[in-house]
Amino acid sequence: MQEFTLKYGCNPNQKPSRIFMEDGRELPVEILSGRPGYINFLDALNSWQLVTELKKATGLASAASFKHVSPAGAATGIVLSRELKKATFTDDIEGLDDSPLACAYARARGTDRMSSFGDWIALSDVCDLTTAKLIRREVSDGVIAPGYTPEALELLKQKKKGGYNVIAMDKDYVPSPLEHRSVFGITFEQGRNDFPINEELMGNVVTKIKTLTPEAVRDLIVSLITLKYTQSNSVCFAFDGQAVGVGAGQQSRVHCTRLAGGKADTWFLRQSERVLSLPFREGLARPDRDNVIDGYINHNEDDVCADGIWQKYFSSRPEPFTREQQREYLDSLKGVSVGSDAFFPFSDNIQRAAASGASYIAQPGGSVRDDDVIRECDERGIAMVFTGMRLFHH
Secondary structure, eight states: OOEEEOSOSSSTTOOSOEEEOTTSOOOSEEEEESOOOHHHHHHHHHHHHHHHHHHHHHSSOEEEEEETTEEEEEEEOOOOOHHHHHHTTOTTOTTGGGOHHHHHHHHHHHHSTTTTTTEEEEESSOBOHHHHHHHHTSOEEEEEESOBOHHHHHHHHTGGGGTOEEEEEOTTOOOOSEEEEEETTEEEEEEOOOOOOSGGGGOOBOSSOOOOOHHHHHHHHHHHHHHHTSOSSEEEEEETTEEEEEEESOSSHHHHHHHHHHHHHHHHHHTSHHHHTOOBOTTOOHHHHHHHHHHHHHTOSSOTTSTTTGGGTBSSOOOOOOHHHHHHHHTTOOOEEEEESSOOOSTHHHHHHHTTTEEEEEEOOOOTTHHHHHHHHHHHTOEEEEOOOOOOOO
16 A cells, blocks of 8 residues: 545645655555544654654553644553552453553553543554453544554454554554655655664763662653654653653743643542542543542642532542642652753753652753753752753654
């Protein structure tokens, strides 16, 4: 297949639309089910690059949950704790611990479940039955993987009454070293961003604290590879082999940090006993529970604990999770890794990162205020790496 006709482009009025190979080669994708659209393919091809690079860098099965060409979550296949299984609604998945790929997707989907609603999924390895069972019960648009076991493919083909998008990617495909895109009738050309992100990038530690634990190195790699495929400006918090908060597409760096830090806080707080023990009404759907949990933690406009409201969600009225109680919980955190796709221009970014448990930071460096940022890290006991490499993605 050298080209594939799409229903429309980004919007229904943008026709005609297709994907094709300019050099006449066969497309490196096989559509096994459904009819993916323009944005589906953007998500699929960006997320595929992320998970394959993450697998290569860590040696671990990897998965990503993409929405609108940025990752809502990305993770490696580390077994989930009891609390994380319960927080991600995967404690009932039989055989989860035996499938690193399923663990990776459970983590990726669980990073920011509200943002992942209707996601595109990328898997670094052949999709097994356990992973397919997890995918089948979540609301998503499609999946890309290097292959599928017969049982997994059969299960996925049943999703959306046979219309679920399933793509197999040629794992041996190597793209051209030059990329092109057309904007307003003008063609842009640039070399692909094939800069490797690995342990060697973590050598220039510029703070007083010089030691990076193996877990910190792994998590910094996770954060930077995630950022490499996130719409800029962007900041990513990582912990336990996964992204736990992604702040994408903000004009101000501190807004990226605040957004990512807020999502990381929500991820951690979801695992607190106060949230895990919420008395949900029987039969309340997972997306509804996600919305309620977000409201409970973040004190949204609809006070889910208020009289006349809690009855819709809970069998008994829960006590509010106060700001003071949340702060006490979050202050106990440490060991979080933070990556930034460009330099931090002000120390306020460090202050916000520290409020979410940051112990390690990786950023390019090169700001005229690097000394201020380093000083802030030293005062807060944070180790910071200067990578020397910007990771903008648009």
